[in-house]
Amino acid sequence: MEKNDTIKPTLLDYAILGLIQEKPLSGYGIRKLFEESALGNYSSSPGTIYPALKRLQKFELVKKITQSTTTTARFQITTRGGVILKKWLIKPIEKNDVEKKIDELLLRFAFMETLADKKQKIDFLTSFRDLLNTHIQELQAFYNIESNNMPLHGRLAFQYGIDSNKTTLKWCKKIISHLT
Amino acid sequence: MEKNDTIKPTLLDYAILGLIQEKPLSGYGIRKLFEESALGNYSSSPGTIYPALKRLQKFELVKKITQSTTTTARFQITTRGGVILKKWLIKPIEKNDVEKKIDELLLRFAFMETLADKKQKIDFLTSFRDLLNTHIQELQAFYNIESNNMPLHGRLAFQYGIDSNKTTLKWCKKIISHLT
DNA sequence: GCGCACATGTAATTGGTTACATGATTGA
DNA sequence: TCAATCATGTAACCAATTACATGTGCGC
Numbered sequence: 001m002e003k004n005d006t007i008k009p010t011l012l013d014y015a016i017l018g019l020i021q022e023k024p025l026s027g028y029g030i031r032k033l034f035e036e037s038a039l040g041n042y043s044s045s046p047g048t049i050y051p052a053l054k055r056l057q058k059f060e061l062v063k064k065i066t067q068s069t070t071t072t073a074r075f076q077i078t079t080r081g082g083v084i085l086k087k088w089l090i091k092p093i094e095k096n097d098v099e100k101k102i103d104e105l106l107l108r109f110a111f112m113e114t115l116a117d118k119k120q121k122i123d124f125l126t127s128f129r130d131l132l133n134t135h136i137q138e139l140q141a142f143y144n145i146e147s148n149n150m151p152l153h154g155r156l157a158f159q160y161g162i163d164s165n166k167t168t169l170k171w172c173k174k175i176i177s178h179l180t
Numbered sequence: 181m182e183k184n185d186t187i188k189p190t191l192l193d194y195a196i197l198g199l200i201q202e203k204p205l206s207g208y209g210i211r212k213l214f215e216e217s218a219l220g221n222y223s224s225s226p227g228t229i230y231p232a233l234k235r236l237q238k239f240e241l242v243k244k245i246t247q248s249t250t251t252t253a254r255f256q257i258t259t260r261g262g263v264i265l266k267k268w269l270i271k272p273i274e275k276n277d278v279e280k281k282i283d284e285l286l287l288r289f290a291f292m293e294t295l296a297d298k299k300q301k302i303d304f305l306t307s308f309r310d311l312l313n314t315h316i317q318e319l320q321a322f323y324n325i326e327s328n329n330m331p332l333h334g335r336l337a338f339q340y341g342i343d344s345n346k347t348t349l350k351w352c353k354k355i356i357s358h359l360t
Numbered sequence: 361g362c363g364c365a366c367a368t369g370t371a372a373t374t375g376g377t378t379a380c381a382t383g384a385t386t387g388a
Numbered sequence: 389t390c391a392a393t394c395a396t397g398t399a400a401c402c403a404a405t406t407a408c409a410t411g412t413g414c415g416c
Contacts, residue, residue: 010403028367038322039338041280048404050369055403072367100221106337113333142218153293156358157286158219160351167347171340178336190375208395228376230397235375252395 007059009084011104012042012052017061017077017085018111024065024074027053040107056081085111090120098131102168109175121179129172136165187239189264191284192222192232197241197257197265198291204245204254207233220287236261265291270300278311282348289355298359305356312349316342 009017016030025033027049034044042048053075056062061081066073077085089108097105105128112121139162147155189197196210205213207229214224222228233255236242241261246253257265269288277285285308292301319342327335 012403026367027369031367038279039334039341043404045405046367046369047371047406051403054369099218106340110331110333110337113331151290151293153290154219156355157290160286160348161219163351164344164347167344168340171343175336192375206395207397211395223376225377226395226397227378227399231375234397 007055007061007084009056009061009088010052011107012048013056013061014085014088014111015040015042015107016049016052016056017081018107020062020075021077021082021085021111021115024076026072026074028072029074039110040103086115089115090124093124093127093131095131095135098128098135118179122176125172125176125179129169129176132165132169132172136162136169139165187235187241187264189236189241189268190232191287192228193236193241194265194268194291195220195222195287196229196232196236197261198287200242200255201257201262201265201291201295204256206252206254208252209254219290220283266295269295270304273304273307273311275311275315278308278315301359302356305352305359309349309352309356312345312352316345316349319345 015034019025019030019033027046030053031044031046031049034040034042034049053062057064057075059080060078061084062075063078064073065076089112093105109124112124116124139158143155143158143162147158150158195214199205199210199213207226210233211224211226211229214220214222214229233242237244237255239260240258241264242255243258244253245256269292273285289304292304296304319338323335323338323342327338330338
């Protein structure tokens with residue numbers, strides 16, 4: 001009905017789309033997966049999941065399927081939902097993603113396994129790596145100039161930021177060599 | 181006025197309290213700091229900062245001070261605000277903080293510099309370290325059991341989680357030895 | 361018969377985002 | 389004088405959190 005209204009899926013929406021894309025799941029099944037997998041910190045509370053599913057249904061990214069009266073209804077991704085999911089997966093990584101949305105990039109990577117081809121994966125990872133490199137250099141440059149003006153704990157916290165970006169970079173390189 | 185109503189400050193609220201605790205700042209000054217320091221990804225948009233300041237004023241955690249008619253009004257932390265800030269800084273770290281709220285822990289650490297004594301800092305960091313150790317062991321145990329059932333990319337993303345926790349642990353240990 | 365896991369919702373509240381709106385001051 | 393920066397706000401919208409509410413089916 002609201003097909004033509006634009007929807008801007010949240011990260012949770014994408015996580016749901018990615019999960020049911022593998023196989024249809026009930027609302028409860030989705031909740032259990034979020035609870036147990038621990039991968040990503042998405043809320044599994046009913047007040048989060050069920051309204052999200054309703055939203056996704058409204059925009060026809062998912063649809064309810066009922067095989068028999070005895071089994072629980074499950075949600076399936078629609079063609080439209082699949083298109084939107086894939087578009088999100090392979091869209092170019094932006095500076096801001098690397099600076100503040102590592103979780104989202106990791107989620108994208110996780111779902112790329114079956115939904116992207118090898119070239120797209122490599123593109124994703126090399127772009128990720130390059131942007132990380134730039135970001136780390138910028139952080140380092142900032143640190144070199146400003147560290148003397150920073151309070152001790154601020155400096156140490158900033159160093160943590162650099163450290164963790166370097167870890168991400170290492171991971172990225174490891175995966176690249178793993179895939180090639 | 182609403183003194184007795186409980187307030188549950190958000191992370192942004194704490195960030196503001198921590199900043200103005202050092203020296204009074206205008207709303208604009210706070211916005212600039214969030215924009216430039218890059219430390220923590222807090223929104224610096226007017227629609228975020230000014231309502232937050234209004235909220236903090238309402239609960240009397242900050243108060244407006246005007247030195248002269250020419251200078252811009254600045255916000256100062258109140259006694260009440262100081263108490264709440266300190267309580268947050270030194271409260272025991274929970275399992276969940278280590279699992280999902282590293283940013284908050286880093287922010288707490290940054291503000292502890294002047295607001296906590298050496299023992300409190302060491303307690304904070306050793307507790308952080310111990311909880312991280314436990315968490316990493318749990319992740320590793322989960323990985324050992326489940327990795328064969330995980331899809332490749334899921335496994336790699338999970339490994340990223342372990343890696344980054346290990347980085348946090350290393351940082352933690354480094355700071356501990358730095359302080360002792 | 362009791363408790364637990366399964367299963368699905370709604371309602372109130374609220375913080376954050378985005379966009380809009382306004383005006384002063386300052387330096388090129 | 390014109391653009392940029394300083395400076396402060398409001399309004400609409402929306403997703404997420406928390407709490408409440410309900411009901412089934414299974415195993416002990």
